[in-house]
Structures are given as C-alpha cells and as structure tokens.
Amino acid sequence: MTPFSALLIFVALVLFVVAQLFLKHAMESDLRNPRFTRFFGAGLATMTASFFITLGLLQDFDLSYLYPFQGLSVVIISILAAIILREKLTPRLFLGAALISGGVVLVSLS
Amino acid sequence: MIQKAKELLLNPWFQLALSVLFVTTSEVFLKRGAVEAPRLPEQVNWTGVSGLASLNVWYGILFVIASFVSWLYVLRFIPLTIAFPLSNFVHVLIPLASWFCLDEIISTQRWCGIALVLIGVLIVAKPVARMEEKL
Numbered sequence: 629m630t631p632f633s634a635l636l637i638f639v640a641l642v643l644f645v646v647a648q649l650f651l652k653h654a655m656e657s658d659l660r661n662p663r664f665t666r667f668f669g670a671g672l673a674t675m676t677a678s679f680f681i682t683l684g685l686l687q688d689f690d691l692s693y694l695y696p697f698q699g700l701s702v703v704i705i706s707i708l709a710a711i712i713l714r715e716k717l718t719p720r721l722f723l724g725a726a727l728i729s730g731g732v733v734l735v736s737l738s
Numbered sequence: 739m740i741q742k743a744k745e746l747l748l749n750p751w752f753q754l755a756l757s758v759l760f761v762t763t764s765e766v767f768l769k770r771g772a773v774e775a776p777r778l779p780e781q782v783n784w785t786g787v788s789g790l791a792s793l794n795v796w797y798g799i800l801f802v803i804a805s806f807v808s809w810l811y812v813l814r815f816i817p818l819t820i821a822f823p824l825s826n827f828v829h830v831l832i833p834l835a836s837w838f839c840l841d842e843i844i845s846t847q848r849w850c851g852i853a854l855v856l857i858g859v860l861i862v863a864k865p866v867a868r869m870e871e872k873l
Contacts, residue, residue: 648822655813679802683789686772690842702823702858709818717819724862725823731854732829734847 633688636681637697643678645701647671649708703729750815754824757808762831764801766839771795823862829855 629637650671657664685694706725710717746752771794789795812821830852836842844852 648818651810652813652818655810675806680787683768683772683787683795686769687775687777687789690836702826705822706819709822713818715817715819718865720865721819721823721862724858724860725819727858727861728823728826728829728855729858731851731856731858732826734851734854735829735833 629689633685636685637694640678640681640685641697641701643674643681645704645708647675647678648701648705649712650674652709652713697732700729700732702732750812753808753811754816754821757805757812758825758827758831760801760805760808761825761828762835764798764805765828765832766835767794767798767801769836769840771798820862820866824859824866826855827859830859 648671650667654664654667654671657667682694702725703722706717706722709715768789771792772789774794775789775792777788809825812825833842833844833848833852837844
C-alpha cells in the first residue's frame with residue numbers, strides 16, 4: 629500500500645463518519661424543517677465523496693481487504709455519537725464496538 | 739397478510755437487516771464492476787469514475803441506494819450507538835460473499851478477525867434483543 633492509498637483510505641473513512649453524524653442529525657429533524665435539508669444535503673455530499681474514493685480504491689485492492697478499514701469507524705462513531713448527539717454509550721456497547729474494531733483491524737492486517 | 743408485511747417493513751430492526759444485506763450485495767457488484775472497468779490515466783484513476791462504464795457498478799449503485807433508504811429509516815428510530823455497531827455485521831457477510839462469489843482467499847487470521855467482529859456484534863445485540871422481548 630502506497631502512502632497515497634493510505635491517505636485515500638483515511639479520507640474515505642473520515643468522510644464516512646462525518647456523513648453518518650450529519651444524516652443522524654437530519655433524520656432526527658422534521659422533514660420539512662430547513663435543518664433537515666441542510667444536514668441531509670451535507671450527509672449526502674460527504675457520503676457520495678466517500679463512495680467514489682472507495683470505488684477508485686477497489687480497482688487496486690481486494691474487497692475483503694479494503695472494506696474492513698471502515699470498521700474502524702465503529703468506535704469513532706460510537707464515541708462521537710455519545711459526545712455530539714448525546715446518546716447513551718454503556719460500557720457494554722463500547723466493549724462491543726471495540727471488539728468489532730479489533731476484529732476489523734485483524735482482518736485488515738492479514 | 740398485507741398488514742403483517744406492512745408491519746414488518748415498518749420495523750426498524752427488519753430495515754437494519756435489509757440494509758446489511760443490501761450493502762453486502764452492492765459491494766459484490768461494485769467489486770465486479772470496478773475490476774472490469776477501463777483504467778484511466780494514473781492521475782485521475784483514483785476518482786473511481788471509470789467504474790460508471792460498467793453495468794455491474796450501476797447494479798451496485800441501485801443496492802447502495804436501497805441500503806441507504808433502509809439506513810435512513812433505521813436512523814430515525816434507533817440510536818446511532820446501537821444501530822451502527824449492529825450494521826457492522828456486514829464485516830462478517832462481505833468476506834463470506836467475497837469468498838463465495840468472487841473466489842477471494844480468506845486467511846486464518848482474517849477468519850479470526852471476522853469471528854471477533856461477530857462476537858462484538860453479539861455483545862451489542864444481546865441487551866437489545868432482551869429489550870425487544872420485554873416490549
């Protein structure tokens with residue numbers, strides 16, 4: 629993996645995480661509220677950018693190797709949802725999220 | 739019968755399962771499409787837009803849209819701290835689909851990682867299942 633590929637994987641991951649937070653914000657709003665349009669648009673744009681970068685990466689890497697990198701987003705999203713969206717993050721949920729991320733890293737290293 | 743189907747479709751947990759299945763299917767189509775797509779010069783190839791020349795990529799995009807719609811419905815009803823870890827069941831299904839449909843080789847270490855993901859998903863899912871039983 630070249631440094632540029634690693635950077636693209638990182639950018640795709642960040643865009644994916646940000647998109648999830650935008651979309652959750654949007655879906656908690658009334659659909660006619662301008663807040664919904666704003667957050668939904670931002671979520672859609674970041675999700676689309678992440679999608680095309682991932683598609684480009686798929687030309688060079690195995691699907692089963694590349695996709696699990698996004699698994700790192702589990703812990704990141706769980707923490708950010710607790711901080712930004714003020715959702716309840718129990719130790720059990722965090723343990724589950726950490727194991728998922730650990731599993732994903734193991735898959736990625738193989 | 740129609741009422742039961744409607745209730746099932748409106749169930750956010752069912753939509754979560756659908757979303758996971760749609761993501762897995764889309765990834766298989768996208769990988770097939772990305773491989774058969776023409777390669778552009780190195781400077782622009784990373785954008786992935788050449789993939790749009792493949793029909794498989796378009797099938798993949800349809801499944802991406804379907805999973806996205808299901809996921810939006812899930813987001814409306816289930817907290818992100820629960821829904822997102824559960825949606826990671828795709829990390830179990832996608833390697834299995836890659837092995838089954840794309841003939842990709844899965845090493846022992848990769849199988850161990852998949853097992854760890856599965857345990858994590860079960861840990862998150864267990865209290866949710868109990869909560870649902872009580873309801």
